[in-house]
Amino acid sequence: MNPSAEPLVRFSGVQKTYDGEQLVVRSLDLDIQRGEFLSLLGPSGSGKTTTLMMLAGFESPTAGDILLDGKQITGTPPHKRNFGMVFQNYALFPHLTVGQNVAYPLTVRKVPKAEQAERVKKALDMVRLTGMADRLPTRLSGGQQQRVALARALVFNPQLVLMDEPLGALDKQLREHMQIELKELHRQLGVTFVYVTHDQGEALTMSDRVAVFNEGVIQQLADVETLYEAPSNRFVAGFVGDNTVLSGTLQGAGADTALQLPGGYLLPGVNVNQAALGSAVHACVRPERIVLHAHSEYPKTSAIPATVARAIYYGDHLRLMCDLGHGQEPATVKVALASSASNPHPQPGDAVLLEFPPVSTRIYAV
Structure with a gap:
């Protein structure tokens, strides 16, 4: 993927409203690069599915342009866009066999029967359904x-494959297995995938880049590591991954800023949105980044006393819910520890010290 190259798809100033008043998508500018796996992530009603439907041609923008290979496609009907589409409910024809279902796009395009058979076999082999062409979908x-x-x-070699929450109906284990298969298939084919989901784990697992939507606006567009490690605003920090959120006021100067808790403790961190000194702010820290010390250790770095309220066993890790006091909600601090049978787990009521690494403490204006 070459970001400097001409994008395969460009949304330019795209807006969408259904009632003429409320914008479901607001002034969307988005480039989709050739060969990338791009996920559109966000809560219900954020505009991600509407964006996908406009790209597919099932919805028309109220304003703005959608370009494919530099050419306007806003008025091009769906069947002439050469896009593959996968829906959550699969939309299979129950009275047709698997082979006939897969061949349907080729039949519509009047591909010769012999070539259809060859392409269908190849497509079924690709998704590990060899020998199932004669079965009905209900079986x-x-x-x-x-x-x-x-x-x-995939059978008609589309330019783009668009997916609208296709794994939503599957159980957790199968869904996670299919995520890995989809990513591997994308790697093998090199086709551009655009994938809509509200599941942050799904987006992080499969995507090259993720566009996080909220209220019709892209809040952040980034690769998965940047999205998780460096959320650009408070919404993204709260929506992608788990967080401990602390409240206080911003103190310090220049790069040396810190969240001051009501009890006087200072938590140095990154002032992401250049909040003003003295203003109310939130600090967000990933639970696995918080370092837990026994109360007797007194680490060299500044650490804050806390009390373990609950300990929850997740198998691969232990989640502690801690009371920090100092004006914070009870049991608000989440700490993730690797599970270990050899070490005793902290128990509710234990006094501990919590260290918040400054590089992992991201401070946002309220």
């Missing part, structure tokens, strides 16, 4: 039906 599991829908979307 398949949910994961297999999802693969049929994917094969149908």
Whole structure:
């Protein structure tokens, strides 16, 4: 993927309203690069699905332009856009066999029968459904039906594959397995994938880049590591991954800024949005970045006394909910510790010290 190259798709000033008053998508500018796996992530009603539907041609923008290879496609009907589409409900024809379902886009395009058979076999092999062409969709599991829908979307060599929460109906274990398969398939084919989801874990697992939507606006567009490690605003910090959120006022000067808790403790951190000194701010810290010390250790770095309120066992890690006091909500501090059978786990009521690394403490204006 070459960011400096001409994008495959460009949204320029795109807006969408259904009632003429409320904008579902607001002044959207977005470039989709060739060959990338881009996820549109956000809560319900954030505009991500509407953006995908406008790209697919099922919805028309109220304003702005959508360009494909530099050419306007705003008025091009869906069947002429050469895009594969996978929906959450798969949209398979129950009376057609798997092979006939996969062949449907080729039949519409009047591809010769012999070539259809060859392409269908190749597509089914690609999604590991070899030998299932004669089965009916109703005889398949949910994961297999999802693969049929994917094969149908890929069989005609589309420029883009668009997916609207295609794994939402699957159970957790199968969903996680399909995420890995989809990412591997994307790597093999090199086709551009645009994927809509409200599941942050799904987006982080599969994507090259993620566009986080809220209220019709992209809040941040970044690669997955940047999105997780350096959220650009308070919404992204809260929506992507888990966070401990502390409240206080901003103190310090220049690069040496810190959150001051009501009890007087200072937490140095990164002033992300250049909040003004003395203003009310929130500090967000990932639970796995907080370092826990026994109360008797007294580490060299500044640490804040806290009390363990609850300990929750997750298998691969232990989650502690701690009371910090100093004007914070009870049990508001989440600390993630690697599980270990050899070391005794902190218990509710234990006094501990919590160290908040400055590089991982991101401060946002309220």
